[in-house]
Amino acid sequence: ALREQRADDGLLSEEMACDGARLQHSRVWIVDPVDGTREYGEARADWAVHVGLAINGVPTIGAVALPGHEDGIVLRTDQPRAIPPAPEKLRMVVSRTRPAPQAVAVAEALGAELVPMGSAGAKAMAVILGQADIYLHAGGQYEWDSCAPAAVALAHGLHASRIDGSPLTYNQQDTYMPDLLICRHEHADSVLGALKG
Template sequence: MTRSSATESTRVYRASPDPADHRLAHELAEAAGELLMGMRDELRGAELRAAGDRRSNQLLLARLAEERPEDAILSEESADDRSRLSADRVWIIDPLDGTREYAEPGRLDWAVHVALWSGGHLAAGAVCLPAADLTYSTWRPAESCPAPEDPVVLISRSRPPAVLEKLLAGWPATPRPMGSAGAKTATVLAGRATAYVHGGGQYEWDSAAPVAVAVASGWRVRRLDGSAPRYNQSDVWLPDMVICHPDAAPDVWAALDAAE
């Protein structure tokens, strides 16, 4: 088994057998997105960023307490309740991914992430891009589409991956900076980019929902070293991720393995 083959989808995502979990993830992400859009008309700058993180988190926590009171929660905006490590089900949420972009008027590349982890695997998820009126989820996965004719790789606006130069030496593509892991994942799922490569530091809530949605939609996922991402870990630091169109994955994986 090569390092790249270690990313079989069943090691990352196994769909919840309860359709209500998938629908709830979708609806929660959209509800938080609607709240955040309304706030954009009321506040500006640092006040908007702080209030957006806080209020979106409050909404998601309240809805989960109502809808799934027995489940644990791991949120970027809440203290880590370590009891989640022995829980059967854990919601992993990023109430506002791309906070900087959210506060920049007119930008679309920010998102709400809602994912469910269960039994060692991601089990449901949703990524909502409110300003683009777009939601991808395991309830409504992306439809298959061809990879772009001219390869495009999406990277962080502020922390481009150190491996980028070596990757492009083995797989020529046009790098394009963009905010929010969710926004980059949605762009790949829409067929407007070939891959999203991140290597500048992230946490579980940054990638859980994007990974769940990508795998459920048939796209390929791995870490830079070829291993499969793992969630609901004691250390929630998960600094790198690659999401790629399935047709391009062999070439991208080969270039990444050569770059390591």
């Protein structure tokens, strides 16, 4: 459908071979048809579908569907919602099977509770839905794992960056994305500081 309706844009998806043609485009759709394959296969709720658009490398437009969520919701850049206030004890979503040592160390430094969860999209949307406050990932991902979630998070007024504080940049020749931080702006300095400490 994207090839038909946006023929002048580039396309990158986890489920297709990349011939490099997308690198010639300033607008590139970045898609992950099933983010959290393990969770999907186990009939869990914490998997997602990502459709994002990077313009000149910036995650700009996106939607993250949570089909397994009790409401089957889709969070979108064009329909931002109010984010619930953070509780006194912060909650950090981490991989349910392999939490990154950096995330565990930051959680300890901030006195945050660890919340294990599956897909990257589900984790990022948990911050928007008020189920978590910080999503810190340092275990390596690919562009399709975070483009749509980052776009949606930014549209909701959240902080989204690499764990050194630098911007997330998409449509790179190497699609590997080593790390990611999504959180409320008021927590970003504390998290980034704890990472440096």
